[in-house]
Amino acid sequence: MKVSARSDTAQAAPLPVDLADGVFPAGCPSRTVLDHVTSKWGVLILLALSEGEQRWSDLRRRAEGISEKMLAQTLKTLERDGLVRRDAQPVIPPRVDYSLTDRGYELSALLVPLVAWAFENAEDIVNGQR
Amino acid sequence: MKVSARSDTAQAAPLPVDLADGVFPAGCPSRTVLDHVTSKWGVLILLALSEGEQRWSDLRRRAEGISEKMLAQTLKTLERDGLVRRDAQPVIPPRVDYSLTDRGYELSALLVPLVAWAFENAEDIVNGQR
């Protein structure tokens, strides 16, 4: 479905003013949050956890290609942001479960359509470039 | 409308199976697309352009803190991905307008709620870490 009236350029500005003013300044907190959330691995981890609680090794396998360092770093950041909850059980061998907080779940609900879009359009996009 | 979300821990898995299988593998195209789209500056540029066509210098000012190099690079990537359209006018002084393609516009529609969420939750999140 085409939205645009002229040629094939999309216009219209459905962007709330306060949002625009709030996100673009360099030092604003939203930049930081966005960076964490849209980081290369952040998206994958949040998405994986949206399926439910998972262990470290599950996540490592799920987010194929992630290094242990980045997994640890990503999880720590998301935990500090209050999006992911860490539940370490004092057993041998150690077992740590990760899950989304309510806020993280809220976020993942917004992430899912984005990822779905990327998935659906990926082939087209990649084919388009030679 | 809220889905359910229990007291403290969010569970449930609203993630389509084919999506999950499609996004997590390392070499899949969706990863690439996601990386472009969720890159540090990609989000900001797409968001800025969702307000309508803009010139290079407008974008440079809008995405505060971006370097010329990263602006050029980001725009080129998004253009190659068919999300941004570049319109160079052969005038002196030179003038180049950037705008979203239909596909880019579609994407920005998904990005806006995400950014809005980040903006609304930013303060809470940043305050939460001591």
Add this chain to the structure above:
DNA sequence: CCGCATCCAAGTTGATACTG
């Protein structure tokens, strides 16, 4: 002047090895 490619310094990421 505006748009953008190039070079070099600095920060980020990744593979491997090692500890609790």
Add this chain to the structure above:
DNA sequence: CAGTATCAACTTGGATGCGG
């Protein structure tokens, strides 16, 4: 199993230069 430490590789950004 869950993470940390270390070093090498890649990415980012800023200054500079140059064409239109």
